[in-house]
Amino acid sequence: MKFVHLLLAIFSFATIFAQNPSVNDSLEIRKIYDMSLLNGKSYDWLEHLSNDIGGRLSGSYEAQQAIEYTKAELEALGLDKVWLQPVMVPKWTRGSREYAYLQTGPGATTELDICALGGSVPTAPTGLKAQVIEVQGIEQLKEYGKENIEGKIVFFNRPMQADLIQTFKAYSGCVDQRYSGAMEASKMGAVGVLVRSMNLRIDDFPHTGSMSYGDLPEREQIPAAAISTQDAEYLSSMLKLNRETQVYLKMNCEQHEDVQSYNVIGEITGSEKPEEIMVVGGHLDSWDLGDGSHDDGAGCVQSMEVLRLFREIGYKPKRTIRVVLFMNEENGLRGGNKYAEVAREKGENHVFALESDAGGFTPRGFNFNSSVAQFEKITSWKSLFEPYLIHLFAKGGGGADIGPLGNSGNIALAGLMPDSQRYFDYHHAANDTFEAVNKRELELGAATMASLMYLVDQYGLD
Known part of the structure; x- marks a missing residue:
């Protein structure tokens, strides 16, 4: 009899568990944070970008080095597809x-x-x-x-x-x-x-x-x-x-002729709705005074980490998820415009885009450029983020590089919102270096981004 009662209890728990997706979501998000904090890769990637390559001014040799490095690292993750998207960019030297x-x-x-x-x-x-x-x-x-x-x-x-x-x-x-x-x-x-x-x-x-x-x-x-x-x-x-x-x-200083550069793109193809595309990204170029660790090396490695985390925890996205490392945000936005232009030419259906371009500080929440209905659905997930002290969900914003995607369709745009009080101490200055980035804050940001991407993938924004 005790055995029967035990089976009934297990069955009842399983039924409740299956009928309450927030329980499943909480566990999945916990996995994401654990993996990022205990076995993260973002800090190591940033160390190489910052200390071995340095400032990545658009059109520079260092920018090209960063393109080759990040492409190789994305390929090493075993993504379904990795490629370079050509874009002509301005070249200015100090x-x-x-x-x-x-x-x-x-x-x-x-x-x-x-x-x-x-x-x-x-x-x-x-x-x-x-x-x-x-x-x-x-x-x-x-x-x-x-x-x-x-x-x-x-x-x-x-x-x-x-x-x-x-x-x-x-x-x-x-x-x-x-x-x-x-x-x-x-x-x-x-x-x-x-x-x-x-x-x-x-x-x-x-x-x-x-x-x-x-x-x-x-x-x-x-x-x-x-x-x-x-x-x-x-x-x-x-x-x-x-x-x-x-x-x-x-x-x-001197202005030169435009030169060839690239956006770096990696993709996990969706298992159920591959035609629906979700983007996560940052900009790979930086100013040349420091090494661009906060602006925007942090956003790039956090975006790469989102796809790595999904691979590590065994999560198979329903929708296609792309990481895009945009070139030339700082002095032209050529990479963001080119990505959106190619997407329109191909008739691609982008449903969501998330950008990190506000430094690698402690994550506080997100800004959203979305419809009222989309925002209401997103805010219904807010309680899942509160255990990680992520509680700010605000209308307005998104990101410069993903902004051109908002000109067509019903896409929702989002921007990671870290604590901003120290950001402008480093922004575009010689002290924007690897030493200014806190490992734990960077990893918390990556996990926060992956968690939002997971929820949008699971439930959509229709």
């Missing part, structure tokens, strides 16, 4: 180290920490020396007028807004002066531009980033450099004391 100083009088100079902005033209071989006018943003140029700006270096000194808890909003609030500042200042007769680094702390690291001259003719393009927040504060204080203060800049 040249020898930039040099700048502030001069307040004859022989009275102080060196400044600067770096050229990506895409800037160089100074003349002898450098550039001029008086400086400080403004708080592009809109203030018109207030000063051409008569006060012509022949001077414009110093854009609007800081990131420190009282905004969402640091990406603080970044968005002042990045226009970096991207368009040189173009607008040139229209007013300026001869050069200095831009306060996009950084919330005061330090000696200048932060580069992309900039544009728009449709300005080449003869009107002026040198543009970022200045560290420490030296931005110093320059501002000196200008208050002496409006005749001058700055000398020497930059050797």
Whole structure:
């Protein structure tokens, strides 16, 4: 009788277990986290990308090395398909180290920490020396007028807004002066531009980033450099004391013809719905000052790890899952645009895309660009993430590289949302190195991404 009762209990438990998918999902997600934390590969991959290859500026030798390395590693995972997708990318080189100083009088100079902005033209071989006018943003140029700006270096000194808890909003609030500042200042007769680094702390690291001259003719393009927040504060204080203060800049950067590069793609073909494609990815290129560990080596290795984790735990996706390592996010978005273009040409049905491009810090949740119905379904899974302290599910966002996929179909886009408070300490600067990445935080992010991909694959978003 006891044996019969035991069988009935086992049968009842199995019935409840089968009828409650959240129990199965909890166990599967636990497997994913255990595998990532106890037997992860992402940190080792990042170590090679960062320390053995280094900064991977679009079109560079290092970028090509990263392409070959990641392709080989994806092939070693035994995926169903691995390939390179050709894409033409811009090539810009920094040249020898930039040099700048502030001069307040004859022989009275102080060196400044600067770096050229990506895409800037160089100074003349002898450098550039001029008086400086400080403004708080592009809109203030018109207030000063051409008569006060012509022949001077414009110093854009609007800081990131420190009282905004969402640091990406603080970044968005002042990045226009970096991207368009040189173009607008040139229209007013300026001869050069200095831009306060996009950084919330005061330090000696200048932060580069992309900039544009728009449709300005080449003869009107002026040198543009970022200045560290420490030296931005110093320059501002000196200008208050002496409006005749001058700055000398020497930059050797150069824009070249476009070159051939590649997106790196690996795929596990779906077992039930292979025509429905899910993408997980990051961008393989980086700026050249550091080694791009947070931006975006972390996102690349986390995305690769998603497919490896599925292989390791024996999970066979219903839908086709692709990892895409995009090229040229930093100064052109050519890789993301090319991937979406080819997908449209082939008539591929992409149903979901997840991007990691906010650093390898502790994961907090996700941003979603989706329909109301899709978002409601996704948030119904929130309780499965709460044991891992993942609780932020927000509408809006996704990612730059997967953004072009959102122009067609009913695809939902998502972006991993790590803790962002330290991200801009490293973003586009020389201290974005492997040592700045915490192994456990990186692995938690990879597991979090794999868990969301698993749930979308299991239940879809229809």
